[in-house]
Each structure stands twice: as C-alpha cells, then as structure tokens.
Amino acid sequence: MSDTGLYSSLYEQLRIYADKFDYSIISLNSESEGSRAQARRELAKLLTEIADKGSTNPAARFIATILNQELAAISGQGISICTTLAQALQSGHQTPTEMSKLEQIATVIDKECSNTLARMRGHA
Secondary structure: OOHHHHHHHHHHHHHHHHHHHHHHHHHOOOOOHHHHHHHHHHHHHHHHHHHOOOOOOHHHHHHHHHHHHHHHHHHOOOOHHHHHHHHHHHHOOOOHHHHHHHHHHHHHHHHHHHHHHHHHOOOO
16 A cells, blocks of 8 residues: 555544544533533443443554543643543533533544645655
8 A cells, every 4th residue: 555545544533533532522612411411422432432441442442542642742741631531421411621622533533644644745
C-alpha cells in the first residue's frame, strides 16, 4: 500500500471518530432530552472503545495512543480520563469540567486528522 493510501485509510477512520465526537458534544446542549441521552450513550460508547486495551479496532487503538500522549501533556492524565468520562456520561450528568475534557479529546482527534491529511498531501 502506498503512503497516500495508508494515510487516506487512517484519515477516514479518524474523521469518523472526530465527526461522532463533534456531533455528540453539540447534541449534549440540545433542547431535547432524547438527543442529549443519545449523545451521552454515543460518547460513552466511543470513550469506552478507545479506553479498551483489548480492542481489536485499529482506529480506536491509534486514537488511544494519540490521546494517551496528548492528554498527558495537556491535563496530566492519559487515557484513563476516557473511562472516567464514560462513567460520568452513563450516569446521565456531566459537569462543565467534564465537558471541557470532552472538548479537549475532540480537539486532539481533530488535530490528528489535520496532521494525517497534511502527511497524505506530502506536507509533513
């Protein structure tokens, strides 16, 4: 597989996660309780999958590696924050601090999408 093909496949998987995170975070502020509940379930599922060390999903494992590095530098916490946030979301309530952490995770994933796109185009 060429570098472009490899990066393209990786970018596609990252973009799926990034879009799901972004959409779900936006939905947490929805007027509809049904939309908020669905968003909490979706985010909890994504976070649990990323934190699962036994996951066979290569995109989830890659994101876990990126988050572990980036979140340690940002907040002093690594991938364990994903488990904590998933549990908070499953309880049905999230604090402003937890929302901030969700947004940090979404930002890290978006940044990696941009970096992968740049590599795909030969800029990095």
